Amino acid sequence: MKVLVQRSKESSVSVENKVVGQIEKGLVLFVGFTEKDSLKEIEYLAKKVVNLRIFDDENGVMNKSILDVGGSILSISQFTLYADTTKGNRPSYVKALNGNEATILYDEWNKTLREYLKVETGIFGADMQVQIHNDGPITILLEKEPEK
Numbered sequence: 001m002k003v004l005v006q007r008s009k010e011s012s013v014s015v016e017n018k019v020v021g022q023i024e025k026g027l028v029l030f031v032g033f034t035e036k037d038s039l040k041e042i043e044y045l046a047k048k049v050v051n052l053r054i055f056d057d058e059n060g061v062m063n064k065s066i067l068d069v070g071g072s073i074l075s076i077s078q079f080t081l082y083a084d085t086t087k088g089n090r091p092s093y094v095k096a097l098n099g100n101e102a103t104i105l106y107d108e109w110n111k112t113l114r115e116y117l118k119v120e121t122g123i124f125g126a127d128m129q130v131q132i133h134n135d136g137p138i139t140i141l142l143e144k145e146p147e148k
Contacts, residue, residue, distance in 0.1 A: 001041040001105075001146070002081040004030040007054055007138035011074050013122040014129045021120035026071030028132050032081030033097040033105045036146035042105065044144050046112040049073075054138050062138075072118040076130060077106045099125055 012022040055064040083091035122128045
């Protein structure tokens with residue numbers, strides 16, 4: 001499982017020119033799944049995300065989590081996080097989990113995050129237009145390999 005985390009001042013996602021998810025201060029998460037990902041990876045990375053200390057404290061030091069600052073999450077499904085470009089110039093997505101299984105994990109991911117804070121989402125599999133006001137810019141890639 002991979003999660004690309006971006007600290008955001010405000011962000012939104014639209015499908016067919018209609019805003020379907022929107023946040024102010026918080027995190028934009030692009031999430032992708034691979035074969036053998038499970039609730040273990042979801043729970044681990046959800047805890048990592050909500051406790052990640054990437055928001056400034058009163059001294060301007062990144063020492064606060066999204067929970068500390070009362071932010072929200074915009075969660076976007078992103079199978080292209082598993083793009084393999086080692087051969088040629090056209091990415092291969094064979095490591096990305098198929099849509100039927102990935103949508104189940106994506107729903108579980110968002111359900112788990114909602115145990116901690118407000119979560120807005122895109123629409124799984126849709127052609128989404130994402131507007132991100134990246135704050136910093138701060139962008140961090142988190143990964144958790146499936147347990148064997």
